[in-house]
Amino acid sequence: MGTLLHNAWEAAREGVLLFQENRVVYLNPVAAHLLGVEREKVVGRPLLLALRDHKLEALCRVGGEATVESRGRTLWIKARPGILLLWDQTEEKNRLEALEESSRVLAHEFRTPVAGMLSLLEALQGGLRGEEAEEALQLLYQETQRLRRLVEDLPLTKHPGLERTFALEELQGRLERFLAPLLAEKSAWIRWQTPHTVRANPDAVYQALLNLLDNALKYGSGREIQVVSEETAEGIRLEVRNEGEPLKEFERLFQPGQRGVHAANVRGTGLGLALVRRLAASWGGQAYGRPLEGGNAFGFTFPLQAESRGQQRATSRPV
Incomplete structure (x- = not known):
């Protein structure tokens, strides 16, 4: 029986x-791995030498039972007289956190177009007629199609097959129509300088630029917002520039749930830049x-396309 239990x-x-x-009398390979020790060096030695954690020693x-963070892992521990059992729950915890983050991001993705569609419907109910009504209906149709694609292709970022080569200027009219109520409210306008062509999922670029x-x-x-694309040695960069107090820190704002110092009086989830x-x-x-x-710029890059890289290498060869 002893041999069977040991095995x-x-x-x-x-x-x-x-x-x-x-x-320590015995520990199996999994316990040694989770505790980060070598079995032959801790068997027969004081318990703390193997655990190297006062919380675990106190539990013994x-x-x-308890869940503890130890050596970068999330461990569920069950202690009984003379026995300590350990389960590694790190992957499960990470999976749950990723699921929660995905849920928040998806809610953000849907919230933006739905809010714009409601504004268009309210405008139609308010009496839009003629060409303005036709334009509003067309925009509603486009956004409904985008929502349908989001539902069918979730998550959006896992479908490189939806990529195509397109001119950034294609997004201009659609974005200005969608943002028309907010532009009017702020008495603002957008100045476009986007002459470049990129390869990506147009809906993904639209959503990223809409968030910015x-x-x-x-x-x-400021009232004027600039959307500018520029060519660099690495590819194309597209950024949104606006007036305001220059920020001192940017990286933190791209983390889920983080918002800037000027966001206290503005409704939001802090997910916009994380989604970008x-x-x-x-x-x-x-x-x-x-x-x-006198301002700040937020943007994103597009890598050089294969054919562009080939042309660049060809033109850079010595004659």
């Missing part, structure tokens, strides 16, 4: 540690922020 413990997926009189003394423009309108102090970063990564780009003289 079972050796093959167990959970960590097993046996102790007596505060000294009093017994019970929405932030600029909410948090910027996720979307940019889907086509191989990066999202960033940088200060300007």
Whole structure:
């Protein structure tokens, strides 16, 4: 029976540690891995030498169950007289956190178009006629199609097959029509300088640019917002520039739930820039922020297309 138990413990997926009189009697390979020790160096030695954590040692003394963070892992611990059982729940915790973040991001993705569609419907109910009504209906149709694609293709960032080469100027009219109520409310306008062509999912770029423009309108102090694309050695960068007090820190704002110092009086979830970063990564780009003289710029990049890289190498060869 002793051999069978020993073999079972050796093959167990959970960590097993046996102790007596505060000294380690046995620990299986999983326990040694979770505790980060070598078995031959801790067997017969004081319990604290194997655990290297006073919280775990205290649990061995009093017994019970607990979830603890130890050595970068999330461990569920069950202690009984002479026995310590360990389960690694790190992956499960990370999976739950990723699921919660995805849920928040998806809610953000849906909230923006739905809010715009409600504004258009209210305008139609308020008496839009003729060409203005036709334009509102067309925009409603486009946004309904986008919502349908979001539902069918969730999550958006996992479908590189939706990519195509398109001119950034294609997004201009659609974005201005969608943002028309907010532009009117702020007495603001957008100046476009986007002559470049990129390869990406147009809906993803639209959503990322919409989030940046929405932030600029909410948090910027100037009436003019610039959307500028530029060619760099690495590819194309597209950024939204607005007037305001230059920020001192940008990276933190791209973390989920983080908002700027000027956001206290503005409704929001703090997910807009996090979503921009996720979307940019889907086509191989990066999202960033940088200060300007008298303002700030937030944008994202597009890597060079294969054919462009080939042309660049060809033109750079020595004659």
